[in-house]
Structure formats: C-alpha cells, structure tokens
Amino acid sequence: MDTILEVSDLSKSFANFNLNHVNFSLKEGCITGFIGINGSGKTTTIKTILGLILKDTGSITFLGKELADHERELKNRIGVVLDDGYFYEEMTLKEMKSVIAPAYTNWDDAIFQSYMNKFKLQVNQKISTLSKGMRMKYAIALALSHHADLLIMDEPTSGLDPLVRSELMDILLDFMKEEGKSVFFSTHITSDLDRIADMLILIDKGNILFNEEKDQLLETHAIVKGDTRLLNEQTRKLFLTLRETTYGFEGITHDIHIVRQHMKDVVIEKPTIEQIMLAHIGGHQHVN
C-alpha cells in the first residue's frame, strides 16, 4: 500500500505541553483513526500538519512532496473538517460555499449540490440555524466537493448523537469506495472506529504509543481472568494492566498467543478499542 501522508519528527512545544517527535504515515485506501484522551495532542498534531500551527521541527510530506513547499497544489487534494466552527454564522450555506470554493482549483459545484441533496440541506438556510449534525454534514460536503484524495477530520463526532455518528461512518465508507481515497480522523469516542477503521494511531501526552492495524490490535490484545497463583515474575510481564483481588486477577494483555501458551485455565475475553487504549496509556480515566 502506498503512503499518502508521512509525518516525520514533528514537534511542537507549548508552555504546558510537548508534541514529542511524532512519526507516522497514512496509507492510501485506509481509514486511520487517531485516538487519545482529552488533551493528548490530537488537535495540535492535525493543526501542525495543516500548517495552522507553526511546528518547531519536522517534515510533512504528501505523496512524497513537502506540504509546506507545495501548499496550494497539495491542499487542493486534502479535504479538512475542523472541530472549531470556521463559518460566518450570518451567511447562508450557499453564500459560505461561494467564499470557500474559489480557494480550490478543482471545485466541483455538481458534487456540492449532490451532497446538499443527499444530506437534505437547504442552501438558503443560514449557518446559525443549523443543528450540530447538519453543521458537520455541511462541513463534510465542503471538504469533499473539490476531489480531495485525503479527508482529515478533527473530532467530527464530538457532540453528535449515535444516529448521526452512524450516518457519518456511512458517509466515510461511501467516500472510500472510490479508489485512492484515504481518511484520517481524530476521536476520543473509540466505538465509532469499531466498524470502519483500518488503522489506529494512539497518542498520549504528545507521544505516539502505537500505530497498528485495527484487526491486528484486536487479535493480539485480550482481557484475561484467572487465579492469582498463575501470576509470577514472567507472566506479569505479559500484561499492560493487572487488577488483583482475593478472588483472582483480571488484566489486559498485548500478547494473547504467549498467554495461551503459558497460562492454562484462564478465561479470555475480547477487549474493546477503548479498553486497549486505556490499557496502553496505563490509566483508568473516563473518556467520554
């Protein structure tokens, strides 16, 4: 699979936060979920990639070309949906579209109109009157109306109800049907990713903790329960987290195959992506 976007040694320091020499790449034809708890650095990473925040170090290449050196050409091929509203509230959808469209050489009004119909949005409605779900759909329509190859979204599901979140997942799967398309989206609601993500990147305190195929993660990780007598210096190392009581232990392993070989008579259950994420960051924070 070809790499569409490569992030190398990306750093950014704020007074109380460091984005720490971040490296990862996005593969063509993949939906990559960028996960992490509140304040872990997702928005900072996305905004630095897009040049909306100045980076301290690092390089970002899109199909092999440095993004900062070919900004106009390459940004034509990237659709962006950001968390913070960047619309003029008093404009209608049509007026706002007319402000945004000239920024893209490949703007396609027919596609925009088809998204308006598909999402049941009225072009003469004022932005200020849109619900959260309608606003997100409008932002996606704008991001996808200039033949972008890569769609980057920052927390698109935040504040949306489960039905609209599910609709968004369908929109993304629909977008991916065309060859050569990729999606990168950040979220702290990991259940959104169960159905659609191919790759998962976990960020915590500005550090990337893993960058792996979702199926691989779900195959190698497991919740294991058993008698505490099975725990010794060697077997303890197989767990990211361990909780022990007088009745037994419960832990999350990242190496289920070795656990199966060395620990007999244990109960093994499938973890959720959220449980895997929390096990890796070693905390028990609540994520919603």
Ligand SMILES: Nc1ncnc2c1ncn2[C@@H]1O[C@H](COP(=O)(O)OP(=O)(O)OP(=O)(O)O)[C@@H](O)[C@H]1O
């Ligand atoms: N302009 C800034 N100046 C100083 N600190 C900042 C600035 N922007 C972000 N930060 C800090 O960087 C850290 C990471 O924030 P960021 O918004 O990237 O996290 P996030 O993972 O997107 O979180 P959330 O899920 O809550 O949106 C936070 O501690 C935040 O306070």
